Amino acid sequence: MAIHQISVFLENRAGQLAEITALLAGNGIDLRAINIAETSDYGVLRLIASHEPEACRVLRENGFIFSSGEVVAVGVPDEPGGLNRLLQILAEKQIDVQYMYSIFGQPNGMAYMILRVAAPAEASALLRANDMHLAGAAELGIVSSDQERQE
Amino acid sequence: MERYYQKEIECASRDQIRAWQDERLVRQVRHVWDNVPYYRAKMEATHVAPDDIRSRDDLYKLPFLSKADLREAYPFGLLAEPLEKCVRIHSTSGTTGKRVVAFYTKEDIDLWDDCCARALAAAGAGPEDVCQVAYGYGLFTGGFGLNGGSQKLGCLTLPMSSGNTDRQLQFMEDLGSTILCCTPSYAAYLAESIHERGLQDKIHLKAGIFGAEAWSEQMRQDIQKSLGIKAYDIYGLTELSGPGVAYECSAQAGMHINEDHFIAEIIDPDTGEVLPEGTQGELVFTSITKQAFPLLRYRTRDICILRHENCPCGRTHIKMCKPMGRSDDMLIVKGVNVFPSQIETVLLEQGYTSNYQIVVDRVNNSDTLDVLVEMTPEHFSDSLAEITQREKSLVAALKAMLGIFAQVHLVSPKSIARSEGKAIRVIDKRKI
Incomplete structure (x- = not known):
């Protein structure tokens, strides 16, 4: 989501x-x-x-x-090299990250990166295919407009 | 179909208008000579006597009056009637020093109301209309002037005064106002408020008369579109009576001057020489019917052009263009003349609102020009690069218009104080 x-x-x-x-x-x-x-x-x-x-x-x-x-939220292990792996995948496919910021210190040991890219859906598919952990609204504890529309 | 209030005057022959002007000017000069020692001394100083003024062709012989004279003669120095004949005063919002006070007899108010009624009729108003007057009532002439004209014309008059937008909109909706009179910036603000509240279908305005502030043709188009009305300009000065010295007709191309009450001239602001018709210069008025406060050759400081033309509306009175700027509102920044109206034109062309503020300062002996501009949803982007790009194109357009660099500052919407009277468009911090 x-x-x-x-x-x-x-x-x-x-x-x-x-x-x-x-x-x-x-x-x-x-x-x-x-x-x-x-x-x-x-x-x-x-x-x-x-x-x-x-x-x-x-x-x-x-x-x-x-x-x-829309942005892409990706959970990466909160440890050395966690972010690097994510960025390597994107760089390889020439996907430009317009900007990025993070949520650290989550209880599950993850750091979430919020990425702004031109085509969020494509980037999400690519990351999923590379076994990256994409975070949905529920995981971040938020209610999005998509959810409201479904309800 | 064109509507008139006093058709026989508004459409009189040029010969008739000329005859009125000749006769009334001669009488007025004598009235002033006999009753206003301040002006008589000016005439004597320039060796002019009432007998020298036999028609309006002799007008150029008379000395000028300026705002400085009005301040010097404050409060009674230019009064031409005994106080017992006077029934009201109005006063201008002076920015420096003493205010200027103008006096009115009953007849003065009657003729002023006529002028405003002509303006309303020219905007298509008649007895069936509901006229919402949202100009300030008080010392400012806007409220009382349009109120008087509206009543003379037989409109149902709503003396709202300025401000209190909630109440304005409530009455506009409940009483079905068809004519709105206020400053153009307040009209734009009311239009915004109407859209924000989704009241478009409940408002029945058909025309508006907007004056007392400089506004551009683009702003007219925006107000007309946003309110679905015809927006008309009106011109006047407290010193001469108030709004209604000149007004727009259905042609919306220049304002007819009420020449049976005022003689207009265009002069070179530097030499005082009268310039031929069609030339740009400073507008000068002589009031030929006012009793209590008759000003001869009053310099308005408005830069303007006068033109006689066959107007499709049928009126024969001379037209003045929208003032291009005021010689005393004009800013000189880095030696360059800057009119706020130029900046407004650029902002509207680029899709910004007409609510802006100009700040002039002097830093390290060099003038700075800053323009505060309200951000709009259309100009906003998640990307700083895009916003900056749009800001740069605005700066470039301002540079092209003004010839000098202006620093643009993007501010939140509605953070620049909206005027419910006159807008404060310019803050000059220079200590010169």
Whole structure:
């Protein structure tokens, strides 16, 4: 099941990030992963929310500018060489990783890598074929929009 | 079909308009000479007497009045009637120093209301309309001016004043407003709010009269599209009465000046010389019917062009173009003239909102020009590279328009204060 990441526009201003975290916290939304990319002028907050549709609703209603897109979540052993194996597979097939961030310290001894690639479905298939451990929404403890649509 | 309020005046022959102007100007100069020592002293200083003014051809002989004169003569120095004949004042939102106060007799207000009623009729309004006046009521002339015109025309008038968007939309929906009068930036804001709340099907506006702020043709198109209405410009100054000095007709191409009340001239702002018709220069007005506060040759600081043409609407009064900028709003940055309207044009062309702010500062003896621009969902991307690319193309377009570099700052939507009166578009931090 696809994992959706939410990307939020961040104005370069003290307190802007705290406004978003307060909003999500106030609506009972937990953050599974978070990453910020910034320039001197503005930034983009990327997050994996425990309840993606709800997070989108809250952000929309509060006038934030954001987008939601599919990413690939891969579990790798939290040990030397764990990440390397994953990246070798992708490099061999010339799959460009636009950016990547991680969730460490999971109780099952895994580290999860969140990958942004141009074609998530293809990358997922390739990784699966190489016995990589792809994490679904349930494993990360999140509710995605796909799930809502199925229900 | 074109609607009029005073067709015999609005469509009078040029000879008739000329005759009104000649007669009223001569009478007005005498009235001012007799009652306004401040202006009489100016005339004496330039060796002009009332007898020298026999028709509007002699107008050029009279000395100019400027905003500085109005401040100097504050509060009663230009008053031409005893206070017991005056019934109201209005005042401009002065940015520096003293405010400017203008006085009105009952007749002055009556004629001003006529001017606003003409503007509303030209926008297609009539007695069956519900006119929502969302200009500020108070010292600002917008609210009272359109209110007076709307009542004269027989519209059901909603004196909403500015602000309180929830209430504006509620009345607009419940009372079925068909005409909206407010600043263009507030019209754009109301349009956004209507879409956000999904009220499009419950709003019955057909036209809007939007003035008191500079706005571009692109902004007109956006408001028209977003609200499904015709958007008309209106022009005026508190010093001359208020809105309704000039107004747009169905042709939406220039504003007819109410020439039976105001004589317009275009002058070279540097030399004061009168320029021929069709030439760009500073707009100067002489009010020929006002009793309490009759200004002769008042320099507006608006840069503009005047043109006589056969307007398809049938009106014969001269047209002024939308002011291209104000000689006192004009910024000089690194020695280059910058009009906020130029920046607005670029932003709208690139799909940004018209809500922006210009910040001018001086760092290490060099001017800096920063433009705060609101991010939109269309310009947002998960990729910094894409956002930066769009930002660069905006910077390039601004450079092409202005001739100088402007630093763009992307900010959150609605983080720039929306005006419910006049927008604060420019912050000049330079200490010069």
